[in-house]
Every structure is written in C-alpha cells, then in structure tokens.
Amino acid sequence: MLYRVIDETEAPALVAAFMERYEVVAPVKRGDKYVFSAVDSFDEIALDYPTTIASPKKYLLPAKETLFEFDAENNEVTDYTDEVRPRVLFGVHACDINGLQNLSSVFNDPRYPDPYYAAHAAATLIVGVACMPSANCFCNLMDAEEARAAYDLFLTNIGGRYLVSIGSVVAANVLEAACDVREATDEDRIAFRAATRARQEAFNRDIPDIQEIPMLMDAFHEDEFWEELGGRCLSCNACANVCPTCYCFDIRDTLDPGAATGRRERVWDACTSPQFAMVAGGHNFRPTPASRVRHRMYHKLNGFLAKHDRNLCVGCGRCVSACKVDISPIEVLKFFDRKGA
Structure with a gap:
C-alpha cells in the first residue's frame, strides 16, 4: 500500500x-x-x-x-x-x-x-x-x-x-x-x-469480546434465550434498513395505469419480515419473531462467515440505536458471556 x-x-x-x-x-x-x-x-x-x-x-x-x-x-x-x-x-x-x-x-x-x-x-x-x-x-x-x-x-x-x-x-x-x-x-x-x-x-469495554462465536451459535441454537429475545421483536425491519450489510430483496411487478405496461423492480426486504420465509401454499418456514431474529443473528455471526471467511456483521452499532426493544448482536454477545461465566 x-x-x-x-x-x-x-x-x-x-x-x-x-x-x-x-x-x-x-x-x-x-x-x-x-x-x-x-x-x-x-x-x-x-x-x-x-x-x-x-x-x-x-x-x-x-x-x-x-x-x-x-x-x-x-x-x-x-x-x-x-x-x-x-x-x-x-x-x-x-x-x-x-x-x-x-x-x-x-x-x-x-x-x-x-x-x-x-x-x-x-x-x-x-x-x-x-x-x-x-x-x-x-x-x-x-x-x-x-x-x-x-x-x-x-x-x-x-x-x-x-x-x-x-x-x-x-x-x-x-x-x-x-x-x-x-x-x-x-x-x-x-x-x-x-x-x-x-x-x-476508545472502544466500549462493556461489550464482551467473545471467541468462537460460530461454535456458540450452534451450541445454543435451541436455547430459550431466542424466545425471550425474539419475543420483543416488532417486525419493523428498522435493523435491516440501517444495516450496511443486509442485502435481501424482493421482486415486484408495478403496473402503469391501464395495466398494459409496467416494470419489474427490486426492493429491499428483510428476514425479520413476517412474510419473508412464506412460500406457495401459505407455509412459513419461520413463522415466529423468535425464529426470525435467531435466523438474522445466525447469518450475521455464522452463516456468512462459513462461506466468505468473515462476519457479515461489521459492528457499526446502527441496529443498536435503531431497535426500540434492545435487540442487537451486542445482546447476543452478552448472552454468550453469561453462558461462559
């Protein structure tokens, strides 16, 4: 350089x-x-x-x-x-x-x-x-x-x-x-x-430095913590809207007046949305806020890492400020810290 x-x-x-x-x-x-x-x-x-x-x-x-x-x-x-x-x-x-x-x-x-x-x-x-x-x-x-x-x-x-x-x-x-x-x-x-x-x-030392996060995400995948954390979720998607790394999108066809012409558009979507994992026939693979919050955290802290060798979350802290019910990766890190105490 x-x-x-x-x-x-x-x-x-x-x-x-x-x-x-x-x-x-x-x-x-x-x-x-x-x-x-x-x-x-x-x-x-x-x-x-x-x-x-x-x-x-x-x-x-x-x-x-x-x-x-x-x-x-x-x-x-x-x-x-x-x-x-x-x-x-x-x-x-x-x-x-x-x-x-x-x-x-x-x-x-x-x-x-x-x-x-x-x-x-x-x-x-x-x-x-x-x-x-x-x-x-x-x-x-x-x-x-x-x-x-x-x-x-x-x-x-x-x-x-x-x-x-x-x-x-x-x-x-x-x-x-x-x-x-x-x-x-x-x-x-x-x-x-x-x-x-x-x-x-200058970093906030109250945020715990947790090692082996991917392993812990797997080990505590069924912990009741996710029900408590996800039970707060309002499904407002504020976290995804401010996040620098959320990249999910939906495809929509928008018709002009008269319905003869239109355009296909790509619009932001989020895995915290209740309809995100819904498929034909009405089945929803993640029907509860808890399952959606857990999925979001898993992808940020484990799933992307497995494929690209780095965390999807970059620790900017925007979701911490945007969420009105204190759901964020920091809460997950604190949970792992308590489990290791």
Whole structure:
C-alpha cells in the first residue's frame, strides 16, 4: 500500500477536485444526527461524525431499482437503462467500507454477477476516513475496525495533517493534482501509530469480546434465550434498513395505469419480515419473531462467515440505536458471556 501525507487544510481542495468530475456524497449533519447526502461544498461535510443513521449502501444497492420494463399487450420486454452517475463516497468509516466489501462478495459472485450492482460499483470511488468509536460501536470485535482494501483513498488525521493510504491510480491522480502531497516521515508514522492506539483504547469495554462465536451459535441454537429475545421483536425491519450489510430483496411487478405496461423492480426486504420465509401454499418456514431474529443473528455471526471467511456483521452499532426493544448482536454477545461465566 502506498502512503502519502497532506495538510488538513487541503481537504477542501481535494473535495473540490473530485467535484469537477463526480457527484460527491458525504456525511452531513441533520439536526443532532448525521446522514450521507450529496454535497455542493466541503463546508457541508462533517468528517468528525460519530456515525450516520444509515450506511452508504443505498448508493450501490438502491432501496428500489427498476430491472426491466414490459409491455403485456405486445408481450415485449425491454432492458431498463439508467444513467449511473460517477460518484465519490467521501468520509466513509472503515466498518462501512468493510460492509460494502461484504456486499460485493455477494453481488460480484462470478457465478451470478449482478449487472446493476456492478454498474454502480464501477462508477463509484470510495474515500475513507478514520474515526473514533461511539458507545455502540463494536467493529473491533468483528475484525472490521480497519479497512485493508476496497477503497480508493483512506485518510487518517494525525494532528493537523492526514496520512493518506492510496488504493487506486484514479484517486491518486486526483490527490496529486489537488494537494501538496509529500512522503510520510518517521514523525508521521509515529503519529499514525498513536492515533491507531487511541482509537483502539476508545472502544466500549462493556461489550464482551467473545471467541468462537460460530461454535456458540450452534451450541445454543435451541436455547430459550431466542424466545425471550425474539419475543420483543416488532417486525419493523428498522435493523435491516440501517444495516450496511443486509442485502435481501424482493421482486415486484408495478403496473402503469391501464395495466398494459409496467416494470419489474427490486426492493429491499428483510428476514425479520413476517412474510419473508412464506412460500406457495401459505407455509412459513419461520413463522415466529423468535425464529426470525435467531435466523438474522445466525447469518450475521455464522452463516456468512462459513462461506466468505468473515462476519457479515461489521459492528457499526446502527441496529443498536435503531431497535426500540434492545435487540442487537451486542445482546447476543452478552448472552454468550453469561453462558461462559
């Protein structure tokens, strides 16, 4: 990996350079919260944000997306083409970068590549920024506190300047043209290590570090804990809506007035929805909230790991904040901690 250093005061010039060719999406403040939104100026960006309400997932996997259009009267199907705007996701935390990498593992599967996701990904540059964890963050326990790949630039503030990790030639060219880029010195590297240690020490130590989570998910699969946890679930899908790695979707046909033409759309769905596991004939493989919550946690902490060698959950903590009845992976970790006490 190639590392360079720029002054903190040069960040506006870097954003302005990206804006010449790309739409820039970045964290902005909305009330007392933060969201990812398109910006017109660096002044709108809040790089020191704790986390956003929702992840930037929607820019690669829209909540609703047209797949093709059809004409029922003439029995014709037309490929839907949408202009994919070149975009920079600026100020993305490491957990979200790892979340997008997990999505890519699914939608870029060489056996069944998804052309819609691929088009968005190909048009998107990712500029990450290092952060300090909030009370609900546990990305360190999910091995997602560092971004080792899947970004074009990654900025770490080391006191009045940024250590920039360069991940692509395209982004490197923009950086070189916009900023006074210099080689990292020993002083810069020492400051980077200090910033890394400070971040590691800031994680909430009340969240237990559990080893062998996959084995424990299997061992306690039938525990009454799931009935208690799932019994609280409101099936509101708030957890899935804010999650950076939920990728389930439904397919719907939407008819125009007159019902002669329409379009097939892909829309977000969630395994916590009561109808998610319902099949023809009305049978539901997961009819209770408890079975659905257990399935969700199993996939986040075990099922995806078995196939892709990493957790699907990246520990961003958004579901902790979104759930009104305290259902989250943290509750599962605490359960395992009690079992081991």
